[in-house]
Amino acid sequence: MRRYLGLMASYRGREGTWAWMFHRISGVAVWAFVILHVIDIYLAGGDPHAYDDLLAFYASLPGRIMEILLGAALLYHALNGMRILIIDLWPSMTVHHKKMWYGSWVIFFALGIPGALIIMRPYWREPLDDLLGGGGVVHLGGILDGLLRATGVL
Template sequence: MMLLRYRGREGMLAWAFHRIAGVAIWAFVVLHVVDIYLVGGNPGAYNELLKIYASPIGRVLEAALGAALLYHALNGLRIILMDFWPALTRWHRELWYVSWGIFVIVGVPVGWIILKPIWEGVPR
């Protein structure tokens, strides 16, 4: 397995997390196409799907999607910066940690807002 043979470090982790986030985003897009189809094709099924989205597991998945989108965007910007200014590749590790810092600063409050109704018991 590639993950077990490779030494790891920030570059490899950035690569792996970027792919995982991309697959998660793709899965959401597929689910979104299906649920939009259900609006016209089967409104009852669509309403049931909305109940799942509003449930605690739905909120956790929504927070995970937000995290995947945010990480994928920040890492993509890091890659773009290094593509336009190749000298920055010397600091790819530091840039990765900066992107994680931004991820925490933005992601934690947003995640809290998304997950807060679970603890308060408030429906959406």
């Protein structure tokens, strides 16, 4: 086992090896979360107060950072899993495996960055509204409202 971890740490691989290593690390991370998650949801029935206490942590700043990391592990594993499946089903796609690996990172960040912002919304939505609306200059909601009215949607 030590040799295995040492190999993982010292090996300077190319795209396919990195894809495999990230797949394994993200998979084990999600597995660990699943154990916690089944137990916490069991508590929702077995001990609702304990569940609500744990929920308060999930909704806190460290909790949200961990949720973003969980989402990142989940999304990487899902996208790379699809890459593996494509190659399994159509072996001729193997020649494109590097392109698919870089493509999966493009999708990862395109979905992941907005996703992370949505999870962090309690920390920026109100301050942003205060900043923009408080001065009486612009209000994000007001801009959207105006646009919708102008285009006849509202």
